[in-house]
Amino acid sequence: MTPILRPATLHDIPALREMLVATWHATYDATLGVEKVNAIAASWHSPEKLSAECDAALAEPEANAMLVAEAGGRIIGTASAHFLPDSFLELARLYILPECQRTGLGKALLAASIARFPKARTARLEVEPRNAGAIAFYARQGFFAVGGGKACGGDVKASVEHLIMEADLPLLALRPAEDRDAQDLFGLLTLCFAEYPGCYTDPHDDMPDLVRPGHWPERAKNGQKLGGEFLVLEDATGRVCACVAVDFPAPGIAELHRLYVRPDCRRRGIAEALVRRIERIAEAAAAGRVILWSDTRFIGAHRLYARLGYVQGRERRPLGDISNSEEFDFTKKL
Numbered sequence: 001m002t003p004i005l006r007p008a009t010l011h012d013i014p015a016l017r018e019m020l021v022a023t024w025h026a027t028y029d030a031t032l033g034v035e036k037v038n039a040i041a042a043s044w045h046s047p048e049k050l051s052a053e054c055d056a057a058l059a060e061p062e063a064n065a066m067l068v069a070e071a072g073g074r075i076i077g078t079a080s081a082h083f084l085p086d087s088f089l090e091l092a093r094l095y096i097l098p099e100c101q102r103t104g105l106g107k108a109l110l111a112a113s114i115a116r117f118p119k120a121r122t123a124r125l126e127v128e129p130r131n132a133g134a135i136a137f138y139a140r141q142g143f144f145a146v147g148g149g150k151a152c153g154g155d156v157k158a159s160v161e162h163l164i165m166e167a168d169l170p171l172l173a174l175r176p177a178e179d180r181d182a183q184d185l186f187g188l189l190t191l192c193f194a195e196y197p198g199c200y201t202d203p204h205d206d207m208p209d210l211v212r213p214g215h216w217p218e219r220a221k222n223g224q225k226l227g228g229e230f231l232v233l234e235d236a237t238g239r240v241c242a243c244v245a246v247d248f249p250a251p252g253i254a255e256l257h258r259l260y261v262r263p264d265c266r267r268r269g270i271a272e273a274l275v276r277r278i279e280r281i282a283e284a285a286a287a288g289r290v291i292l293w294s295d296t297r298f299i300g301a302h303r304l305y306a307r308l309g310y311v312q313g314r315e316r317r318p319l320g321d322i323s324n325s326e327e328f329d330f331t332k333k334l
């Protein structure tokens with residue numbers, strides 16, 4: 001039975017609490033101990049607290065969301081979110097009943113709660129550091145660990161360690177490119193280049209990296225491996241609809257490459273989220289600067305780079321390719 005995802009109402013609170021307590025014991029008894037889980041359930045999942053949160057979500061849907069997943073009259077999952085304008089979308093309490101996990105419901109509830117806040121640009125959440133399953137799940141959805149601390153949930157008595165994870169929005173479930181993506185990648189670039197007269201894809205001479213994209217990190221310059229990552233985004237049919245890559249040509253410098261979004265997938269913030277993903281990878285590698293070269297004709301992309309803080313340099317380099325390309329350089333200090 002396909003679950004219905006909907007806002008929680010006060011009638012749901014007893015069933016929601018029961019589901020939360022059962023899922024908490026299944027998730028945390030082994031690491032936190034039964035006593036602590038009972039203490040947390042009494043505090044964080046008290047009927048009063050849940051009812052107050054439910055009221056707040058119903059009264060201020062532009063700032064709060066409390067969703068439930070219902071199947072066959074049972075509450076089998078929940079997700080909450082709080083939007084702090086000019087700051088984060090805080091995601092809280094994403095729980096799926098154990099027997100309903102790994103069926104796509106967590107992903108659906110996460111997407112549904114984020115979709116309620118289209119203006120949010122960054123999502124943030126806290127996760128118990130030993131909750132390896134949840135951490136793997138969030139990483140798969142595009143979240144990065146950005147820090148940690150104590151007192152998850154803000155209640156000192158029931159405090160637990162937490163890891164803070166963030167993701168740029170929209171959520172992009174990116175994966176490393178594989179060699180089998182070559183055909184899709186050439187298709188993607190051909191569609192993008194077709195918007196610019198005189199711009200062609202030439203797999204033979206111009207783009208050896210696209211022939212074996214799975215080998216991106218092994219590329220070398222002057223005998224030094226360039227490293228980095230080539231990431232692809234799939235559409236609902238599994239075709240590659242966007243890509244981006246990064247490598248490290250010199251110490252402290254990350255170079256962004258191959259930013260392409262298929263025309264039918266534009267205007268959803270995908271390119272911006274891809275650039276920000278590369279910046280996070282660069283920061284994690286202790287790079288202080290991201291550089292890139294962009295074809296002089298790609299004016300739309302130049303506007304995006306400027307908006308994201310990239311400064312165009314004075315250089316203009318000819319590539320000597322079949323498209324007679326010349327490129328501008330852009331830099332951003334991180």
Ligand SMILES: CC(C)(COP(=O)(O)OP(=O)(O)OC[C@H]1O[C@@H](n2cnc3c(N)ncnc32)[C@H](O)[C@@H]1OP(=O)(O)O)[C@@H](O)C(=O)NCCC(=O)NCCS
Nearest residue numbers: 094095096101102103104105106107127133134136137140
């Ligand atoms: C973590 C949780 C919310 C994930 O929800 P779910 O419904 O089980 O996950 P989904 O079926 O939507 O999985 C989505 C993706 O994440 C991956 N994933 C989910 N759980 C995973 C795990 N334990 N290990 C590795 N990957 C996992 C899935 O493989 C899937 O990948 P795909 O999109 O490539 O197919 C759910 O398992 C849960 O409630 N766990 C216990 C409570 C909890 O830890 N909550 C988080 C508190 S911060």
